[in-house]
Structures are given as C-alpha cells and as structure tokens.
Amino acid sequence: MQIPLSWLREYVDIDLPAHELAHRLTMAGVEVGEVTELGGWENCCVGQVMEVSPHPNADSLRLCRVNPGNDSEMEVVCGAPNVAAGQKICFARVGARLYNTHSERHETLKAARIRGVVSEGMICSELELGLGEGHEGIVVLPDDAPIGMALDDYLGDTILDLEVTPNRLDCFSVLGVAHEIGALTGKPVKVPEVRYQEDGPPITGQATVSVADPDLCPRYTASLIQGVKIGPSPQWLQDRLARAGLRPISNVVDVTNYVMLEFNQPLHAFDLDKVRDKTIIVRRAAPGEALETLDGVERELNTEVLVIADSRDPVGLGGVIGGANSEIGPSTTSVLLESATFNSYNNRRTADTFRLHTDASQRFEKGLRPELAPIALRRATQLIQEVAGGVIAQGIYDIYAGSEEPAPRVTLTLKRLKQILGMDVSVDQVEAVFQSLEFDTERVDETTVSVEPPYWRSDINIEEDLIEEVVRIIGYDNVPTTMLSTPIPYRQPAPMTELKARVKAALASVGLQETISYPLVSLEDLERVNCIAETSAPLRVANPMSAGHDHLRPTLLASLLGTLSYNEGHKEGPFRFFEQARVFLPRPNQLPDEREVAAGVISGLRSEPSWLVDNGPLDFFDVKGMLTSTLALLGLTPSWEPAAGEENPALHPGRAANIVCSGYKIGVLGELHPSIAERFDLRYRPATVFEIYLDDLLTLPAGSGRNFRSLTRFPSAHRDVALVVPEDVPAGKVQDILDRHRLVEKVELFDVYAGENLQPGMKSLAFHVYFQSSERTLTADEVNRTLDGLLRVLQREVGATLRD
C-alpha cells in the first residue's frame, strides 16, 4: 500500500518526522517498508503562463511569458502541445536539477538559446519532475495554486510504502492508517463529513435492485446519480490516485477508486442505461453463462460464482471486477453506484478461479464489515456529484438480507491479560488503549472491560486479539523479560536425529564434504542415473517452479552427480562429496515414506596437487577405506558382499558391493556405471558412489554396535602366509576363514598377485596373520599347529595352497 503523507494529513495531524512515524507504525505491526520523498525541486515554483505566441523560427515550439511570482515575467520556449495562456504550471528556473528526457539523466538546467530565442527557464512535464511517466505535455496545476510558491511546498510529498499483514485489512486504506496514527500519537482523527442534496426523484422508481443469494452478498447498497458528465478528474483527484499508485481513468471511476483507498470499501459504478430493464439482481451465475470482464477477457462462469446481473445477463463479477457491457463510458449520464459486502470465502474462490486478484477482491476476501457499505456509498455519491455534476436520486437501496451478525463485543479480563503477558496492566491503562483506538469501551467491573471495535476493524474477535491491541500500543519493551520457570519436560528420545549427526560427523572426519541439494529433481535426472524402473513413479509436484524440479527424489544420486559435474567445471578436485537427506518413496493414499539416506560421490585425484605426493585417482578402495572408517566410528564392522548388477543399476556391474551388518544390507558401494559417467560427461574417472540407509542402521539388532574387548596383556605372534587360490575366490572369503579362528587376533592382506610364476587362473594372496590369546602366551608350536589347521580348512573350502 502506498500512502501519501499529504493525504493522511487531511484526517490526522502529524507532527512526527516521517521516519519516526514509519518507525512507530512498524513497531505497532503496520510495517513501513520504505519511505519515499517526492520533491527536491530546487529553483522550481508555481508559475502562471501569461501569454503564448508562436516561435518565430519553429512551428512546433511556442514562446511563453511566464509569471514566476515576483511580477517579473520571463520568456520560455515550450514544445508542449497543451500549453495555454492562464494555466498554472510548474516553472523551473535556471539552476534547477531535472530529468533530461534526451540525455536520460538528471541535469542542471541552463539558460539556452533555442532556435534563436533565449529560454530563461522551463515549463515541466511529469517525467522531468519525476512525478510520473508523462512527457507529452506539461503538468497543469489547479487554478488555485499560489503563484510563486516553491514547488516542494506545493507538490512535495512523502509516500509511505506499507507492507500490510492480511489481518490488518483496515490499513489497506488511508483512513485506517490515520486511525492507527491517531491511536499511536493521541491525535484526534477527522472523518470526512458527508452531506448532499437528494434533488432527484426516488431511486426506487428508476432502478430495481434485489439480492437473490444473500449468503454470498450479505449487504448491497446502491445510489443513483443522473445527468453526470464524464470527463477527466480534477488534478487534485488525479494526483492523489497517482501517488497512491493507481492510474486515473475518468471522474466517476476515479471517485470509486478514491473512496476505496480512503475508506477501504470497493465500489462499482454501472452505466444504468446499459443495464437491461434498469434492474440489478445479485445472484449465482446460471449454468453456461459467460461475461466479458473489464479487462476484455470473456470468462465462462460456474454456478458458484456470484454475479451482478441485469434482468437477463451478468453485468459484473461481484466484488471482483465489472463487466464490459455496463462499463462507464464518455456518453454515460446515469450512474448506478454499488457499495456492497460480499462473502469473503466465495469472493476469494472466484478470484482464484479466474486468477483475478483485483484491488476489490483483495479487500473483500479479508472480510470487510457490512457497516462500511452505506458509509462509503454516501461518500462516493457526494464526490461523484462534486466532480461530475448531476442530480442525486432520492434515497438509496440498502438490502441487508444476510444474517445480521451482531456487532462483535469482546471482553477482556485483567486476569487473562496477566496469564498471557506475564505482567499487570491497570484497568485504566487498558481502557485508555481501547479509547485511543476508538473502540466502544465499557468497564464491566474493576477487572473486566468490554469493547466493540469500530467498523473499520475486522480483526478483533477474541480476548487474545484485545491483549495484542493492549501490548502493541503500550509497547513490548514494557513487558518484563523472564526465563521459563515451568518444569523441564522429559526429553523426547530422538535416535534418528542423533544418528544423522553422528553419520555426518563421521563422513566429514574421513574427508568428505557435506553438500545439500534440492530435493526436487526431474524425471530426466532420475533416468540419467538408471533410477526410474526400480521403484514406482516418484511423487510429482502439481505446480512445480520449473521443469527441472518437479519430482520428489527417490535417490540422492542424481543430485550428487549434478554437484560433481558442476564442480568439475571450475576445480581440479579431489571431489569427495556426501549428502545426508531424505528420499521419498510413494505410498498409496498416504504421505510418502521419507527415508534418511547418506550418499556420496568420490572422484578425481587422491590428493590436492602437491610437490610431495605421488598422485593417483581415487578409486573403489579409497572409498571402501573411508566407509570402513566411517562405520567403525559408528561401532560397526560390516562385511562387503559382491552385488549383482541388476540390484544396483547405477553401479558398475563388476565393481559393486553390498554393505552388510549382522546379515542386514545397510548400504551399497560401487564404481559408477560407465554409461552414467558417460552421460554426465564426467572428466575424472572412475567416480565411486555409495549409499548408507540410516533407517536400516537404526533397526540393526542390539549388539551390532560397539562392544568393549579387554586389552590382552599376552604378546601376539605373527606369521606371513602367501596363499594361491583360484582367481574367482574373493579375498574377503579367505580373510573371513582366517578371521573366524579364536586365536587369530588380526589379519592384514598385504599383497595380491597374479601373473608370472603362477598357473593361469590362479592368484596369490599374502596375509600377515596375528595370533594371540587372552589367557596365556602362545608357544611357537601352538601357533604353527593353529596355522596348519587353518591351511587345511582353506584347502578344503577354497582350494588354497601355500605359495612356494
């Protein structure tokens, strides 16, 4: 809302500086976003054009003698077509700083010779003054503009740009803001007095108004002005509308907008001669009806839409926009003026349906009070006559057929006030607040006050609303500041929250960078990581921001690869990314299953470029090492089982492992499928990815986690063994066989070899095997016997032989 200070001053005295006023309003809940000063026109004043004569050397220019106020006339060259003798105009002397429409910059005005004639100043257009866009003609001021007055004093203004919250409908109007200022500063508010003569014949004989659907239109009032002359509004009216951000149209229409800005009540003017049978019926639209609205769009109506109709057709969408068929035009002489109250819910639905959020609908949808309708009607009737002439018919229509809601009286007790605010406020203080807000206030007893809010406030319904009124007017600084003193409730267990924190910390500690990306992706993104057929179709957003973000992701992989390929664009790596977030798995007629996943992608060189490090690419085993450490930090020692290709379509079919703990799959690790690396055009290969399913981690059986093992004081003995096994025997299997013996404390694989000196199809695995007992020192004999036993088992189970 743009509220000009000059307009506010008509209703309430303001002696605060604008920024102080803005601050007070903001603190009270009416936020002033910006304060714009209009003016700064040094060396400009109100002048009068005394004489206009042709320019001797140019047909399009004229010579004007201008009186700038000191009875000294000055000669000015002017190109505007609308300049005429007798006009009051904005005169700029040499030295004024104005917008130059040719150079498109602000420049200081100099005396200039134009086609041989010296111009001693300039008659200004809107654009040159920064008042508007117009520069076809000059600004013509009202006749009563005082000659010689500095333009800053005459036209200068301050515009408050309000960011009004939806509850404070009253502050969508200048008077509403004036009332608010009155309450904050203690100044009285003058509401414009309405008085006019009803010289015409009774309205009832000349127009018929009825409301067929009062549930959607609780109150409908109308007046009639005949014999009006449509034309442009007087300058003052145009100026006010322009400064409040509305475009002037014609006198009658401008008045309806003016009163809407003034009182908040949207009004509509019909050309009565275009209304069939001079009959207005407020009703739901009939099936199949259509209406061309004022914006020139033909709209199909449905039966939930409230229309204003004549005896046959709709002539307007109630409370939203008028119809083209009954529009005020240059030839209009009879104006039927409507001021009504519409059902807010239905109004909002209509506005939503047609995507027509007009100044009117934005007010009606928030619930204007019905008391306002006749007040605004009379004000507008008076102004129409003032600016467009005509005769006002006797009486008005006032159909108040809606369920007459009693004016809401709300009661406040000091006890409740203290219960909510935590402070005592005296009954006098409370009363004073409500009186300053012009609430009808009644002291029920020494601890109870009952109020009826005025017609411009529709946001006061319950006791807490009154408490807010009290505290926002007396100021929040006056409320004490205390710490919570109620008992601390039992802590709610949050195992997933804690697990997520530990997983993130562990992944960061093994050198991975956390990323967070958009949970919405496109189907294309998912197809690129072969993740479409795997589950049912991902959840779609009905109104996505963009085509690239329209599905709730069932995997983090697409996002991570996006992050990788984005960063490859401007960095050498290494790239070690992880993200911990939810994936969304649809369930019929339920909210989706939101599962917590940690996933990562790792590629590029193992180390930052360095003079010390002999660098190689990060590969599967780098990541396996990271995950081994990560899971160890969580107290887990998983097994890594070769994964079938079809199980993980995003992974290299020969380089993928399931991560298994206590028999449960808790994640996967693998090289990215070469075709996906190709699709993402990755610069660094291989890229290795992993996923850990946190929900599955959380449900692992008890005892899968950390268990303390006592530190043994007996020495360990170690033997190195090189085993020859068939190539398809996984090293992990051999290691498991060694590991599971109770005297084997630790097994380290230190060499893998295939090639020369070995039979084809065989490989050699070399281990350090550590033997230890928690009960005694093992003898060499015991160790050798144990090892021999193990070798027999290995021979039997995997066909291992000792390498010569």
Place this chain on the structure above:
Amino acid sequence: MTQSTAQSIEELTQTALGELVLLDNSEALEQWRVRYLGRRGGLTGILRGLSQLDIEQRREVGALGNRAKSTLEDELEKRSQEISQARLAQVADLERIDVTLPGRPVATGRLHPTTQVVREITDAFVAMGFSIVEGPEVEWDHYNFEMLNIPQGHPARDMWNTLWVDYVNEEGQRPMLLRTHTSPMQARVMESAQPPVRVIVPGKCYRYEATDATHEWHFYQVEGLAVDEGITFADLKGTLFEFARRLFGSERKVRFRCDYFPFVEPGVDMSIDCFSCQGTDSSCRICRGSGWIEIMGAGMVHPQVLAGVGYDAEKYTGFAFGLGPERIAMLKYGIDDIRHFYSNDLRFLRQF
C-alpha cells in the same frame, strides 16, 4: 719381548690418538674404534700375543695394554662428544629445510554451513530444556494449515505460497503438499503428548517462490514450541533473548514488534541490535542503517491451535517461534546471497 710389546702398545696408542683428532664424524669414529679397539683391532691383537709371555711379563704388559685401552676409549668418548657438539652447533645449517614449502595435503571434510548453524541453534535451545523432534517434509494441508488456524480459503494462506503434490483424494481435493514451514509439528507434537511441551523442530521447508538474493524455494527452518500452565509472553521474551545472546554475543539487545501469524496471538517479530555497526552506520550493509536486524517470528500460541489438539486453552498457555538458519548464517558470516547455500559450489562450502 716385553720391551717391544710395550713399545708397540705405546706406538699404537700414539698413532691412534694422532688419527682420532683428525676425525670429524661418527662413521669415521666407528671405523677408528673397530681398527684399534675392535675384536680384531690393533690393540686387541697385541694383547692377544700376551699368552706367549711369562706370567710376570703378562701382568706388566696387560696392565699397560688395559691402560692404553681405557685411554683410547676415554679419548674416543671425548672426541665423540666434541664431534656431536660441533654437529649440533652446525645442525641448523646442515639440516635446514625450506619451511615455506607447502605441507603434505590431508583430506578434510566439513559440514555444510546450514548443518553447522542448525546445530548451533538447536544446541542453544536444548540447553534450555527443549527436545529436538523432526517431522515429515511432505505434509497434509490439515497439519500445515488447518490445525494452525489457517482454514481453507483463509486470506493468510497467501503468506505461504505452496508447492502441492500431484495427488487427488477421493473427495477430489489436493490435500498433500511440501510443508511451507516447520510449524505443522506444533500440532503433531501436541496431538501426541500432554503438556508440558518444550520442543524444537529443525527441518527443510519449501515455497513456491522465485529465488533471489534473499529468497530460496527450498530452505531450512527451526521451529520452537513451549506449552504449559503459566507460560507467558515475558517467558517468550526471556527465552528468545537468551537465544540471541548465545548466538550473537552476551551484549546483544533485542526488540519486539507486532507481527501477524495466524497461529499465534499476540504475534511478534524479534530483532537484535546490529552486531556489526551497533546502529552507528547509516549505510550498514547488515542492518541497512536501522540498527536492528529481524531474526525471527514468534508469539503466544493461538487458543484455537491449543483447542484444536484438545488442550484446555484456558488453563494452558505457550509460545511458539520460528527462524531461518540460512538468514542466521548469512548474518554471522556476511554471506550476501542465499542462493550460494544449495548450489554446492566447493569454493563456497570450503569456507565454513
């Protein structure tokens, strides 16, 4: 024989000592020791020949030999000390490295700045007795709006531009959405527990909103809720003041102004005084010259919300608040554009 043996001991000793003074490193000393004192060394060889002498001579020459041995050993030790002293004196020059060369790179991982700030925020409230709870990111209209006193068709719905899930129920409605705030957890928590309630809800939220330097359609929020008998607006002030002091320093001041959220009444907005310019710089980038920085919305839980979950709204009161971690991070670290957060540029992420 005795004479000549004694003489050769003496000569050997002199030769050895003469060489010793010329030695200047530990390897040479070791060679010297082996040459004269080792098992096959000169002195040992001479002494080995003693067995051919008679007992008297053997004793005489043996004593001579032992004296020579200890002399050589003493001198060796002395020389060894001298050399290591001399070496230490020169170690700076001998072993100097260029300490300005870069160190061996170690891979470090960091948490996303949002994660870090969310943790800071929740830690502050956990210390005041709040428990952390989380809720679904895909929500029903029922929890996101209706239970929060924002019924269908309420004009305040415009405050939350909503991304709706493409799901239509049997009644032909579209009731599933991406939560626009973490506030639905207020209703979910209260539905499942009786007062006292003191929870904090971190999580992702979504809005149908064009992005610019201060707006993202995907962002985090931290919601708080405290409900019990006897909780007042004064407690809200104290709790949020304490939070501001923890996050932005104990000298912080706070200010409350009236604001509107349908699920609280009275509703407020809390600002802290500008930690950057303390209100002294009219062109301050952080507070835009106002001296104050808005950091969160709050208010007393609306009786309609309490009644909606079956609480006795006359008996129980409470406060709720909500804040944006990205905004807090932007303020703390001077980040000028919220779009940096989720574009995952390493050059950004590495700074935190």
